[in-house]
Amino acid sequence: MSTELNTLQEKSLHALKQSFGYDSFREGQWEAISAVLNQRDTLVLMPTGGGKSICYQIPALVLEGLTLVVSPLISLMQDQVQQLSEQGVKAAYLNSSLSKEEEQRIYKSLGDGDIRLLYVAPEKLLRHYFLQHISEFDLSLIAIDEAHCVSHWGHDFRQDYRALGQLKNNFPNTPIIALTATADTATQADILHQLNMHDPFVYRGGFDRPNIRYNLLSKYKGFDQVVSFVEQQGGNGGIVYCGSRAKVDDLTLKLQHAGIPCDGYHAGKSNDEREDVQNRFLRDELQVVVATVAFGMGINKSNVRFVVHHDVPRSVESFYQETGRAGRDGMPAEALLLYDERDAARIKKWIADGATPERFQIEMQKFDAMQAFAESQTCRRQVLLNYFSDYLGEPCGNCDICQDPPKMFDATRQAQMVLSCIYRLKSDTSAQYVIDVLRGKSIRKIIDNQHNLLSTYAIGKTESDNYWHNIIQQLIHQGLVYIDMTRNGILQLNESARPILKGEKTIEMALPRLSVSAAKKNKYVPTNIDKQLFAKLKQLRKQIADENNLPAFVIFSDASLADMTAKLPTSKSDFIRVNGVGETKLERYGEPFIHLIEEYLAANSSHLERSFL
Missing domain, CATH: 1.10.10.10 (Winged helix-like DNA-binding domain superfamily/Winged helix DNA-binding domain)
Structure with missing residues (x-):
C-alpha cells in the first residue's frame, strides 16, 4: 500500500471513530472507500443495514470539497441529515420542504464551505439552474443512493433516476459512487451502463442479513394472525405491510382494538397525516405502523424489530428490501410473510391487466420468483440469497424451515x-x-x-x-x-x-404449520445482555430523546445500549470504547449514561459479586 493511501486510510479510520464511534470498517467498506479516494467510479452492493452510507460519508469527511448525495425521498434525506448532525457532521438537504429563506441560508453555508454533504432529489439535481449553481463549488464526489431506481430491470424503477447518466457530462472528473441493497445481475449491469461509469470498481457484498429470522405462514384470517404475531413481540416496534389502503385501515383498527399503539400510512392520507405517523413511529410513540409500500425507503429507523407482510409482495427485491428495514442495528429481528394462493392469482391478473408490454415479462418473471420463494419447503435464506446469486452452501438455522422442518x-x-x-x-x-x-x-x-x-x-x-x-x-x-x-x-x-x-x-x-412458534429463539440473540440494565438504558435514552425532540435511536442504537451492558463503562475513556459512540455523542450524552451505569453497579454489587463466584 502506498504511503499516500496509508495516510488516507489513517484519516478515514480517524473519521470513522470520531464521528461514528467505530474502531474498524465492516467487510467491503474500506475497499469501496479506497476506490473512491483513488477517484474511481464505484458500485456498492451491500445488504440493508450493512453500512453502505459509510462508503460515501467517510470520503466526504476526508476529501476536500462537497459531496453531493442523490436520495429519492424527502423523509430519508431528513433522517440522514439529522443523524449526521448528531454525530457532528456538517450536512444539509435541499428539497421542496424548505422555504426560500431556508434554501438561501443553505446556499450561503455552501459558499462558506460549512457543509460537507448535501442531499438532493434527482428531480432538483437535474434542473439546469441547479447544475449551473452547484458547478460553482468544488465537487469532490457524487453519491447515488438506492441506485436500483436507475434501471428498468429494478423493482423500483424511476424515470428521474434514469436521467442521472448525464451527470458524467456535467462533472467528468468527479467520481460517482452508486449504492443499493437490491439488484440482481441484470440490474447491476444496467446501473453501470445508465450512469456511464468509466472503468468502475464494483463491490458485491453478500446479501445475507443473518440477524433476521424468516417465517412464513399459510394465510388464513390474516388480520388475526398479524394480531397474534404482534402480541408475541413484547412491545418491540415493527412494520406491517398490506396490499391495499382498505386493508391498512381495517388492520389498523383491529390492532388498536387489541390495545396495540399503532396507526396507518398510505397514499390516501394527507402529507401532514403521513408525516405525523412517521414521526411518531420514529420517536417510539407508535409500536406498529400498518402501511402500503408508500411507507418505503424513507425508513431509516435502526431499532425496527419485525416486519410483517400481510400480502405477498410483487418481487423478491421488494420483499428483501422491506424485510431489511428490520434489525438495521444488527440486533435480532423477525420477518413474517402470510401467503395465500388467491393473493398470488390476483397479483398475476393485476400484472396482466396493468403492465405495459415492455414491463409485463419483467414483472411476471419477478413475481414467479417471489411465488417460488413462498412455496419452497427448503431453507428460506438459501432460496432468498440464491435469487441474488449469493449462494449459501448450508441451511441457515435461523428460519422457520430450519428451526421447525416440515414434517x-x-x-x-x-x-x-x-x-x-x-x-x-x-x-x-x-x-x-x-x-x-x-x-x-x-x-x-x-x-x-x-x-x-x-x-x-x-x-x-x-x-x-x-x-x-x-x-x-x-x-x-x-x-x-x-x-x-x-x-x-x-x-x-x-x-x-x-x-x-x-x-x-x-x-x-x-403437516400444516398453523402459527409462528414463540418458543423458537432467534439464534442471533446476544447472550451477554443484562436485560434489567438494558431496559433502564432504553428508558434513559427515550427521556433524553424527548427532551431533545429526537428519535430515540438517533441518540444511541439498541446495539450501542447492548454493548454498554457488556462493557459497563464508568468513565469517559471507557464510554468512548462502546460501539457507536463518537466524540460528539460522548460529549452530548455520555455523562447521564455513565452515571446510570455507576448507580446500577452500586445497587447490584452484591448480586454481581455472587455471579462471578
Missing part, C-alpha cells in the same frame, strides 16, 4: 376429502365454502343448497378451518387444484386430481 405425512385421505368435496360442489365454490362443508357447518347457504346432504359434509369436522386451508394451499402448490380468477377465484380440479380421487396414486404433504 411430511401421507395425505392421500385428506386430499381425497378435499378433491371429492370440490367435485361434488360442481367446481363452483370458494376455498372457504369447501372448508365449511367439510367441517359440517350449519350455515344458511349450505342448508339452502342442500349441501348438508353430500357425502363429504362434516367428514373433516375434527380439524380446524386453518388446517383445511393449509391442505387446500398445498393441493394448489402441487397442481391438483387451481384458482379460476375469471370466475371470482373459485376452485377447479386439474386433470392430475383424477388418479388421487380414484386411489391410483398417493400424495405426501407437509
Whole structure:
C-alpha cells in the first residue's frame, strides 16, 4: 500500500471513530472507500443495514470539497441529515420542504464551505439552474443512493433516476459512487451502463442479513394472525405491510382494538397525516405502523424489530428490501410473510391487466420468483440469497424451515376429502365454502343448497378451518387444484386430481404449520445482555430523546445500549470504547449514561459479586 493511501486510510479510520464511534470498517467498506479516494467510479452492493452510507460519508469527511448525495425521498434525506448532525457532521438537504429563506441560508453555508454533504432529489439535481449553481463549488464526489431506481430491470424503477447518466457530462472528473441493497445481475449491469461509469470498481457484498429470522405462514384470517404475531413481540416496534389502503385501515383498527399503539400510512392520507405517523413511529410513540409500500425507503429507523407482510409482495427485491428495514442495528429481528394462493392469482391478473408490454415479462418473471420463494419447503435464506446469486452452501438455522422442518405425512385421505368435496360442489365454490362443508357447518347457504346432504359434509369436522386451508394451499402448490380468477377465484380440479380421487396414486404433504412458534429463539440473540440494565438504558435514552425532540435511536442504537451492558463503562475513556459512540455523542450524552451505569453497579454489587463466584 502506498504511503499516500496509508495516510488516507489513517484519516478515514480517524473519521470513522470520531464521528461514528467505530474502531474498524465492516467487510467491503474500506475497499469501496479506497476506490473512491483513488477517484474511481464505484458500485456498492451491500445488504440493508450493512453500512453502505459509510462508503460515501467517510470520503466526504476526508476529501476536500462537497459531496453531493442523490436520495429519492424527502423523509430519508431528513433522517440522514439529522443523524449526521448528531454525530457532528456538517450536512444539509435541499428539497421542496424548505422555504426560500431556508434554501438561501443553505446556499450561503455552501459558499462558506460549512457543509460537507448535501442531499438532493434527482428531480432538483437535474434542473439546469441547479447544475449551473452547484458547478460553482468544488465537487469532490457524487453519491447515488438506492441506485436500483436507475434501471428498468429494478423493482423500483424511476424515470428521474434514469436521467442521472448525464451527470458524467456535467462533472467528468468527479467520481460517482452508486449504492443499493437490491439488484440482481441484470440490474447491476444496467446501473453501470445508465450512469456511464468509466472503468468502475464494483463491490458485491453478500446479501445475507443473518440477524433476521424468516417465517412464513399459510394465510388464513390474516388480520388475526398479524394480531397474534404482534402480541408475541413484547412491545418491540415493527412494520406491517398490506396490499391495499382498505386493508391498512381495517388492520389498523383491529390492532388498536387489541390495545396495540399503532396507526396507518398510505397514499390516501394527507402529507401532514403521513408525516405525523412517521414521526411518531420514529420517536417510539407508535409500536406498529400498518402501511402500503408508500411507507418505503424513507425508513431509516435502526431499532425496527419485525416486519410483517400481510400480502405477498410483487418481487423478491421488494420483499428483501422491506424485510431489511428490520434489525438495521444488527440486533435480532423477525420477518413474517402470510401467503395465500388467491393473493398470488390476483397479483398475476393485476400484472396482466396493468403492465405495459415492455414491463409485463419483467414483472411476471419477478413475481414467479417471489411465488417460488413462498412455496419452497427448503431453507428460506438459501432460496432468498440464491435469487441474488449469493449462494449459501448450508441451511441457515435461523428460519422457520430450519428451526421447525416440515414434517411430511401421507395425505392421500385428506386430499381425497378435499378433491371429492370440490367435485361434488360442481367446481363452483370458494376455498372457504369447501372448508365449511367439510367441517359440517350449519350455515344458511349450505342448508339452502342442500349441501348438508353430500357425502363429504362434516367428514373433516375434527380439524380446524386453518388446517383445511393449509391442505387446500398445498393441493394448489402441487397442481391438483387451481384458482379460476375469471370466475371470482373459485376452485377447479386439474386433470392430475383424477388418479388421487380414484386411489391410483398417493400424495405426501407437509403437516400444516398453523402459527409462528414463540418458543423458537432467534439464534442471533446476544447472550451477554443484562436485560434489567438494558431496559433502564432504553428508558434513559427515550427521556433524553424527548427532551431533545429526537428519535430515540438517533441518540444511541439498541446495539450501542447492548454493548454498554457488556462493557459497563464508568468513565469517559471507557464510554468512548462502546460501539457507536463518537466524540460528539460522548460529549452530548455520555455523562447521564455513565452515571446510570455507576448507580446500577452500586445497587447490584452484591448480586454481581455472587455471579462471578
